[in-house]
Amino acid sequence: KILILDFGSQYTQLIARRVRELGVYSEIHPYDCGDDFITEFAPQGIILSGGPESVTGADTPRAPASVFTHGVPVLGICYGMQTMAAQLGGKVEAVEHREFGYAQVRAHGHSQLLNEIEDHTTPEGYGLLDVWMSHGDQVVGLPPGFKLIASTDSAPIAGMADEERRFYALQFHPEVTHTRQGKRILERFVRKLCQCEARWTTGNIIEDAIGKVRTKVGAERVVLGLSGGVDSSVVAALLQHAIGEQLTCVFVDTGLLRLNEGDQVMATFAEHMGVRVIRVNAEGRFLGALQGIADPEAKRKIIGRLFVEIFDEEAAKIEDARWLAQGTIYPDVIESAGSKTGKAHVIKSHHNVGGLPETMKLQLVEPLRELFKDEVRQIGLELGLPYEMVYRHPFPGPGLGVRILGEVRKEYADLLRRADAIFIEELYRHDLYDKVSQAFAVFLPVKSVGVMGDGRRYDYVVALRAVETVDFMTARWAHLPYDFLDLVSRRIINEVPGISRVTYDISGKPPATIEWE
Ligand code: XMP
Numbered sequence: 001k002i003l004i005l006d007f008g009s010q011y012t013q014l015i016a017r018r019v020r021e022l023g024v025y026s027e028i029h030p031y032d033c034g035d036d037f038i039t040e041f042a043p044q045g046i047i048l049s050g051g052p053e054s055v056t057g058a059d060t061p062r063a064p065a066s067v068f069t070h071g072v073p074v075l076g077i078c079y080g081m082q083t084m085a086a087q088l089g090g091k092v093e094a095v096e097h098r099e100f101g102y103a104q105v106r107a108h109g110h111s112q113l114l115n116e117i118e119d120h121t122t123p124e125g126y127g128l129l130d131v132w133m134s135h136g137d138q139v140v141g142l143p144p145g146f147k148l149i150a151s152t153d154s155a156p157i158a159g160m161a162d163e164e165r166r167f168y169a170l171q172f173h174p175e176v177t178h179t180r181q182g183k184r185i186l187e188r189f190v191r192k193l194c195q196c197e198a199r200w201t202t203g204n205i206i207e208d209a210i211g212k213v214r215t216k217v218g219a220e221r222v223v224l225g226l227s228g229g230v231d232s233s234v235v236a237a238l239l240q241h242a243i244g245e246q247l248t249c250v251f252v253d254t255g256l257l258r259l260n261e262g263d264q265v266m267a268t269f270a271e272h273m274g275v276r277v278i279r280v281n282a283e284g285r286f287l288g289a290l291q292g293i294a295d296p297e298a299k300r301k302i303i304g305r306l307f308v309e310i311f312d313e314e315a316a317k318i319e320d321a322r323w324l325a326q327g328t329i330y331p332d333v334i335e336s337a338g339s340k341t342g343k344a345h346v347i348k349s350h351h352n353v354g355g356l357p358e359t360m361k362l363q364l365v366e367p368l369r370e371l372f373k374d375e376v377r378q379i380g381l382e383l384g385l386p387y388e389m390v391y392r393h394p395f396p397g398p399g400l401g402v403r404i405l406g407e408v409r410k411e412y413a414d415l416l417r418r419a420d421a422i423f424i425e426e427l428y429r430h431d432l433y434d435k436v437s438q439a440f441a442v443f444l445p446v447k448s449v450g451v452m453g454d455g456r457r458y459d460y461v462v463a464l465r466a467v468e469t470v471d472f473m474t475a476r477w478a479h480l481p482y483d484f485l486d487l488v489s490r491r492i493i494n495e496v497p498g499i500s501r502v503t504y505d506i507s508g509k510p511p512a513t514i515e516w517e
Contacts, residue, residue, distance in 0.1 A: 002026040002190055003043035005033070006334075007051025007061050007079045013331065014175040015047055015077070017372050018183060023198025024190045027370075028334050035066040045073045045194030048080025050173065054137050055082040055092045062087055073166035073193045075113075081169035082137050085160070088167070091141030095154075103133040103152050105172060111149040111161045113168045113188055117181045131172035131179040133158075138171060166193060202378045209367045209379075210242040216365055217243060217323050223315045223362065224325040226251045226277060227397075228265040230390060231327030231368060234376050237383040238367050239325055240275045248276045248321070250314045252307055255283025256399035256413065259421040268389065282310050286401075287410055294406040296517035303398040315362075324362035328369050329376055393438045394472070402517040404443040411498075412460075416443040418496045419462045426488050427466075436478045439466035441492075442505070442516045450493075450500035459500035462492065467514055475509040 002019050006012045006028050019026040029037065031048075038046075046067055053060045062083055067074055076084035082092045107114045107127040118127030129150070139157040142148065150159025150170065158171040168189065174182035190196045222239060226232050226249040239247045249269065253262040262279065269275040289302050315321060368376050380390040396402055403420075404412045420441040427433040442463045450457040464485070469475035489502040505512075 001041075001043055002045050002047060002194065002196065003038065003041050004028045004047045004049060005031045005063060005067070005080075007031050007049050007053070007083070009050035009052070009077075009079065011173055011175050012049040013334065013372070015049060015186075017374065018175050018186050019047075019190055020200055020372065020375065022183070022187050022190055023200050024194075024196040025200045031061045031063060033064070035064050038064060038066050038070060043070075043072060044196050045075070045190060046070070047189075048074065048076040048084060050078030050080060050134070053079065054094060055079065055086045056094050056137060068165075068167070073168065073189065075189050076167075076169035077173060077175070078135050078171060079137075081160070081171055082135075082139060084167065084169050085139040085141075085143055085146075088143035088146075088162075090139055090143035090146065090160075092137050093140045094136060095138050097154075098136045099133045099154055100135075101133065102178065103131055103154075103158075103172065105129045105131050105150045105152050105158050107150050107159075108148050111147075111159075111168075112163060112193060113161060113170075113185065114149055114159065117184050117188065119180055129172075129179070129181055131174075131182075132176045133172045135171060139169075168193070202375075202382045205371070205375065206238070206241075206379050206382060209238055213239060213242040213365060213367050217246065220246065220322040221318065221320045222247050222323040222325050222365060223318055223321045224249045225311055226265065226269065228257070228261055228389075229327075229395060230373075230380065230392065231329055231376060233269075233385055233389055234380040234383070235325050235327045235367060236269055236275055237273065237380060237385055240273055241383060242367075245276070247325075248278065248318050250311055251277050251279045252310050252314075253279060253281050253283065254286045254303065254307065254399060254401075255281075255410070256286060256303070256401045256408070258395070258400075258424075259417040268386065273384070278314055280310055280314055282306075283410075285310070287408065290401065290408040292407060296402055299401050299408065299517075300398050303401050307397075321362060323365045325365045325367070328366040330368075330370055330372050333369055391434065393433075393436075393440075396515060400443075402515050403440060404445070405516060406445050412443050412445060415460060415496060415498045416441060416462065419443075419492045419499055419502075422491045422495065423464055423488050426484065426491070430484055432480065432484065435468075436466045436480075437469045437472070437475070438514060439464075439478070441465070448501045452500075457500040459498055461501045461503065462499055463503045463505050463516070464488065465505045465514070465516070467509070469509070469514075472514065473509075475514055477506050477508060480504075 004015050004026055012028055016026045016028050048063055086092050119130045120128040138155050142160055145162040146160045149161045152158050155171055161168045174185040226236050236249055251265055270277045289306050293299055377390045400413050400416055401408055423441050427439055444461040447458050448461055466478035467475040468478050485504055492502050
């Protein structure tokens with residue numbers, strides 16, 4: 001396994017994912033996790049990530065000393081290279097012009113890391129690599145024992161290596177896909193230099209997770225809040241394989257779900273997979289609690305609180321329940337670790353509805369805690385979950401509660417569900433669903449005038465929203481074809497009495513958010 005020491009780069013998670021895609025298990029830990037931790041972790045190789053700080057500044061992060069005495073190969077990337085240079089006796093300086101974006105790197109001489117990996121060849125026979133650079137400092141003096149392995153016009157030392165001690169460093173980022181040979185470079189490092197075997201496969205991950213769950217919970221009962229979202233669905237499938245009858249799922253139907261969603265969840269889990277699922281039809285309670293409430297944050301709080309309350313009631317009825325299963329995944333874990341050490345990390349915490357009851361005397365079992373989303377999806381498929389469920393767009397915890405602007409009413413929710421279902425159905429039919437990151441309809445409780453036949457209509461408006469995004473922190477509105485939008489709009493107005501106008505949201509995030517509330 002590979003240890004990735006995080007210096008706060010926005011690409012750190014990508015390093016871990018690339019390494020795992022190569023079949024090698026990797027974990028991310030803060031750069032200051034300490035020498036003892038590293039010894040205990042017993043990595044076969046260590047990667048030092050990039051980071052936002054400058055090695056030339058006072059009190060900036062350094063790798064623990066044992067990184068360089070542990071005797072395993074080390075790869076420094078960007079900041080990781082600079083700190084390696086600084087710590088081993090080289091020289092680092094701030095550059096006048098920050099380099100950011102595409103660059104072409106010349107590979108020099110022989111190095112086990114870059115040898116024979118190239119995108120082009122110069123007339124003189126040098127290998128050339130198309131890479132992604134982003135840095136404000138650079139190494140200007142090699143540490144003793146190191147040789148030059150790569151350079152660009154503006155960064156004469158863009159790669160260095162001490163092959164005897166197996167220390168390697170790159171100024172560019174092999175983990176981003178813009179570096180075309182990046183994956184091969186990382187493969188060289190983990191497979192050839194660190195000699196890790198490719199054992200991190202979907203089959204092994206499942207087997208391993210099942211074994212761990214069985215050991216942990218023994219013969220005791222486990223409760224899981226099933227929402228129909230990817231993570232809780234995969235946990236349900238996994239636990240069903242691991243402990244079958246000992247699992248009870250509680251599915252709270254808030255009445256704020258999408259068209260037929262509750263029935264689909266029951267069909268997939270209860271009927272198809274034989275999972276024991278308690279469905280709580282709580283539409284009345286949710287709508288009652290939301291009556292007269294228009295403020296988005298107030299609605300979120302009410303929905304979150306009620307959800308926990310209802311889950312709590314049901315879970316308490318399950319005799320002998322000792323464990324609460326949760327769909328926590330690795331990015332959640334790394335983010336919370338990152339915020340403890342105060343490093344820059346992408347966080348989306350305010351979005352989580354309520355969370356699950358803390359008062360319940362249950363111990364936690366979190367079988368996806370070590371997995372990235374793409375790994376979760378892979379094992380979901382392998383465990384037999386339908387593709388549409390595993391690759392479904394994210395759906396906010398408060399559901400339609402934040403897609404009906406202002407006060408939530410059943411009438412509005414019913415209209416919105418039908419409009420939304422038409423939009424989604426057509427996205428699938430036109431092969432556009434997987435091309436957008438999230439798509440949905442929003443209900444606007446205002447009436448506008450229309451004509452239908454000879455009659456005048458005075459009905460509600462829906463807005464369609466579709467965005468493309470990688471991390472949901474920034475997004476661009478999806479440029480869906482006009483003909484497609486035309487078709488969806490016609491279908492909604494014709495098929496959903498009560499809606500007489502459809503608009504398309506062309507706001508980016510920022511400054512708008514993805515949801516309207
Ligand atoms: P915004 O609207 O902040 O949304 O651009 C970013 C992503 O977060 C989802 N979202 C939520 N998820 N509870 C959730 O579980 C919430 O209250 C919530 N609000 C927004 C949104 O759907 C998008 O994917």
